[in-house]
Amino acid sequence: MDFSLIPDGTVTSVPGFVTGAVHAGIKDKDELDLAILYSKMPCVATGVFTTNLAKSAPIILSQRHLTQRKARAIVVNSGCANACLGEQGMTDASEMASLTATKVSIASQEVLVASTGVIGKPLPMSQVRNGIEKIELHQDGGHELARAMMTTDTRPKEIAIQVEAKEGKFTIGGVAKGAGMMHPELATMLCFITTDAAVNIDFLQQSLKKAVDVSFNMLSIDGETSPSDCVFLLANGLASNTEIGFNNGGDFQNALNEVCVSLAKSIARDGEGATKLIEVVVEGAVNQTEARQAARTIVSSPLVKAAMHGGDPNWGRIVAALGRSGAKIREDKLDVHLNDVCVMKQGRPTRFDAEELRTSLARLNRVPIKVYLNLGDGRATAWGCDLSEEYVRINSEHAT
Amino acid sequence: MDFSLIPDGTVTSVPGFVTGAVHAGIKDKDELDLAILYSKMPCVATGVFTTNLAKSAPIILSQRHLTQRKARAIVVNSGCANACLGEQGMTDASEMASLTATKVSIASQEVLVASTGVIGKPLPMSQVRNGIEKIELHQDGGHELARAMMTTDTRPKEIAIQVEAKEGKFTIGGVAKGAGMMHPELATMLCFITTDAAVNIDFLQQSLKKAVDVSFNMLSIDGETSPSDCVFLLANGLASNTEIGFNNGGDFQNALNEVCVSLAKSIARDGEGATKLIEVVVEGAVNQTEARQAARTIVSSPLVKAAMHGGDPNWGRIVAALGRSGAKIREDKLDVHLNDVCVMKQGRPTRFDAEELRTSLARLNRVPIKVYLNLGDGRATAWGCDLSEEYVRINSEHAT
Numbered sequence: 140m141d142f143s144l145i146p147d148g149t150v151t152s153v154p155g156f157v158t159g160a161v162h163a164g165i166k167d168k169d170e171l172d173l174a175i176l177y178s179k180m181p182c183v184a185t186g187v188f189t190t191n192l193a194k195s196a197p198i199i200l201s202q203r204h205l206t207q208r209k210a211r212a213i214v215v216n217s218g219c220a221n222a223c224l225g226e227q228g229m230t231d232a233s234e235m236a237s238l239t240a241t242k243v244s245i246a247s248q249e250v251l252v253a254s255t256g257v258i259g260k261p262l263p264m265s266q267v268r269n270g271i272e273k274i275e276l277h278q279d280g281g282h283e284l285a286r287a288m289m290t291t292d293t294r295p296k297e298i299a300i301q302v303e304a305k306e307g308k309f310t311i312g313g314v315a316k317g318a319g320m321m322h323p324e325l326a327t328m329l330c331f332i333t334t335d336a337a338v339n340i341d342f343l344q345q346s347l348k349k350a351v352d353v354s355f356n357m358l359s360i361d362g363e364t365s366p367s368d369c370v371f372l373l374a375n376g377l378a379s380n381t382e383i384g385f386n387n388g389g390d391f392q393n394a395l396n397e398v399c400v401s402l403a404k405s406i407a408r409d410g411e412g413a414t415k416l417i418e419v420v421v422e423g424a425v426n427q428t429e430a431r432q433a434a435r436t437i438v439s440s441p442l443v444k445a446a447m448h449g450g451d452p453n454w455g456r457i458v459a460a461l462g463r464s465g466a467k468i469r470e471d472k473l474d475v476h477l478n479d480v481c482v483m484k485q486g487r488p489t490r491f492d493a494e495e496l497r498t499s500l501a502r503l504n505r506v507p508i509k510v511y512l513n514l515g516d517g518r519a520t521a522w523g524c525d526l527s528e529e530y531v532r533i534n535s536e537h538a539t
Numbered sequence: 540m541d542f543s544l545i546p547d548g549t550v551t552s553v554p555g556f557v558t559g560a561v562h563a564g565i566k567d568k569d570e571l572d573l574a575i576l577y578s579k580m581p582c583v584a585t586g587v588f589t590t591n592l593a594k595s596a597p598i599i600l601s602q603r604h605l606t607q608r609k610a611r612a613i614v615v616n617s618g619c620a621n622a623c624l625g626e627q628g629m630t631d632a633s634e635m636a637s638l639t640a641t642k643v644s645i646a647s648q649e650v651l652v653a654s655t656g657v658i659g660k661p662l663p664m665s666q667v668r669n670g671i672e673k674i675e676l677h678q679d680g681g682h683e684l685a686r687a688m689m690t691t692d693t694r695p696k697e698i699a700i701q702v703e704a705k706e707g708k709f710t711i712g713g714v715a716k717g718a719g720m721m722h723p724e725l726a727t728m729l730c731f732i733t734t735d736a737a738v739n740i741d742f743l744q745q746s747l748k749k750a751v752d753v754s755f756n757m758l759s760i761d762g763e764t765s766p767s768d769c770v771f772l773l774a775n776g777l778a779s780n781t782e783i784g785f786n787n788g789g790d791f792q793n794a795l796n797e798v799c800v801s802l803a804k805s806i807a808r809d810g811e812g813a814t815k816l817i818e819v820v821v822e823g824a825v826n827q828t829e830a831r832q833a834a835r836t837i838v839s840s841p842l843v844k845a846a847m848h849g850g851d852p853n854w855g856r857i858v859a860a861l862g863r864s865g866a867k868i869r870e871d872k873l874d875v876h877l878n879d880v881c882v883m884k885q886g887r888p889t890r891f892d893a894e895e896l897r898t899s900l901a902r903l904n905r906v907p908i909k910v911y912l913n914l915g916d917g918r919a920t921a922w923g924c925d926l927s928e929e930y931v932r933i934n935s936e937h938a939t
Contacts, residue, residue: 193862193870223858225871225887258855259888441841442934449935455658458623462593470593471625487625488659526935528928534842535849535926 148299548699
């Protein structure tokens with residue numbers, strides 16, 4: 140398989156998909172806050188949803204709609220999560236779906252709904268109604284959609300890749316949002332992925348789960364899981380490739396992983412208050428499950444995150460996080476590398492140049508942490524960001 | 540049972556216990572950093588230890604010494620955790636025990652060792668040797684001990700209570716330290732408790748576990764578990780009460796809970812950068828286990844902690860944390876009270892005066908959060924603190 144990044148690519152880089160966005164007035168600031176993504180062709184569709192038990196109304200509705208395994212439109216708003224509002228929330232989410240369905244002349248069941256923002260505040264439905272009416276769908280609307288999803292994000296997250304597989308050429312595009320309330324299970328964000336590949340729906344469902352597992356589920360900003368998280372994937376088949384399924388899905392899986400990992404890293408890099416991307420690789424765990432646990436615990440540790448913020452090579456905190464992760468360790472087999480400098484070898488501190496490492500850590504905008512457990516062949520990578528005073532400032536301001 | 544707080548009470552308020560502390564030079568700053576607690580009489584003793592797999596050398600040694608279920612002295616230092624140092628760490632911890640044993644003429648096995656501070660830095664043993672030699676033990680040394688244990692703590696944590704039980708009068712005293720790397724399982728700190736009660740050792744072991752479960756294990760500063768945590772309890776029997784055991788231990792258990800909860804709250808209030816104690820009560824969970832999970836998840840949530848720092852009545856974050864806690868919830872049965880104001884009733888936001896609540900939250904130095912699940916009779920309380928810019932500042936400064 141070969142794939143290439145499409146310059147400035149986004150969800151509408153994929154043939155057949157159009158989007159549009161407006162400032163409906165859900166956010167106070169004059170920013171885009173409502174958008175529709177629409178496929179001109181019927182699509183098979185699948186989703187992965189938050190594990191939070193306090194699910195938002197749009198999540199409940201979209202899960203219901205996806206039972207038929209097809210969808211042609213997504214309507215999304217920022218500024219209000221439509222969560223914790225009981226029946227009113229469900230009524231409003233349903234109305235968003237049916238207004239969108241009417242606008243593009245499809246069944247209401249084919250519309251997925253996503254809302255992100257403050258919990259417990261009802262949607263201003265007159266603004267939503269006017270907004271949906273005013274949205275104009277066009278071929279290069281992907282960037283608008285990516286902006287309309289943003290809350291505390293400082294930049295849009297978008298990607299599209301062109302894939303040349305044995306089954307034919309196809310394109311995968313994705314947009315995502317997420318900056319706070321971010322943690323594995325699910326990685327607490329919105330992500331919409333489009334593709335023109337012809338894909339078997341059973342395979343597509345499994346394929347998205349696998350891709351989410353190695354990307355968004357390995358991402359943590361602050362250990363929180365929001366009630367609104369979801370990843371939607373729509374495949375319209377326009378690429379006319381040989382249908383992709385379980386027996387020939389390897390290339391598609393790799394390409395989809397690539398898109399999801401890239402978006403996950405963009406989200407980590409743009410974490411609330413973040414100045415650095417942290418990438419934790421754990422190798423040699425007893426098995427993959429323990430490797431994942433260890434990588435996620437380290438990347439989520441507030442003390443590791445704060446140390447990396449200050450450029451402090453405080454590897455003791457990495458070992459302490461590892462020790463409470465649940466993964467089996469043997470201290471006398473443990474090696475730790477920080478920005479490719481070995482700081483612990485077989486459980487003992489090495490004589491590294493702390494001043495030099497400090498200087499290099501302070502300069503980096505991507506900090507690689509590598510932990511070798513030397514017990515088995517479990518391997519995993521997790522992404523997160525440093526913890527800054529700015530994170531606290533953003534989250535102690537009044538949102539209510 | 541009746542009990543009264545001893546004014547200015549500490550571990551040496553209990554008859555038979557003496558302590559002393561010095562500045563040995565383990566810390567750079569001219570602060571007390573080495574102390575010995577000693578019982579003139581033989582004691583039965585028990586301990587509870589960190590669940591972190593990267594255990595420090597003093598933890599391993601003290602666990603070994605406590606297998607004989609008696610101890611007469613504790614030697615403790617701050618400024619260096621003696622963790623992640625392999626064989627050297629064990630040698631140094633053993634030497635600390637034997638020097639202390641020689642000083643007070645007891646067996647080395649009767650000395651418990653505790654070290655707190657930076658991980659991966661070897662103990663400066665010549666300072667430790669000189670320090671132990673210089674320590675003078677005296678009757679009112681408890682306050683010195685409490686100060687010598689401090690790392691990023693801003694104030695010592697001490698308590699002593701006088702108990703009048705059916706079994707006779709006795710005293711329980713405790714000192715604790717801990718401000719960062721604090722989370723349940725175990726609550727990531729050092730705590731030494733003394734009592735002159737005559738107590739059956741089997742009962743004492745179980746009793747300490749129970750007390751730790753409702754106090755330090757319900758405490759979170761930042762979700763971290765350190766490799767050095769321990770709680771030691773020494774009982775010298777000088778009170779000449781009827782021996783306390785399983786059949787008559789209720790009063791002792793209540794008194795011990797009281798001491799542990801009080802010290803746990805002191806620790807939460809003095810969390811790194813903390814300006815407020817947060818107390819989360821969960822009622823009506825399916826069972827106690829789920830109530831504990833829910834209370835601990837809410838009190839550990841960085842977004843809840845940041846909101847409380849800013850005095851923001853953002854109850855949506857409380858519900859979001861609850862939703863990911865693993866405890867069963869039914870949104871339409873859920874009530875949430877913030878500083879005794881009902882902000883959510885049966886899963887729906889109430890019309891509370893947000894401005895007024897904001898003003899009161901900003902003023903409080905103890906924020907009560909109450910969550911009623913209305914599903915069963917599980918009940919639990921957890922303690923923590925707000926998340927401030929100062930926490931990040933403290934932990935991004937160079938410790939290495």
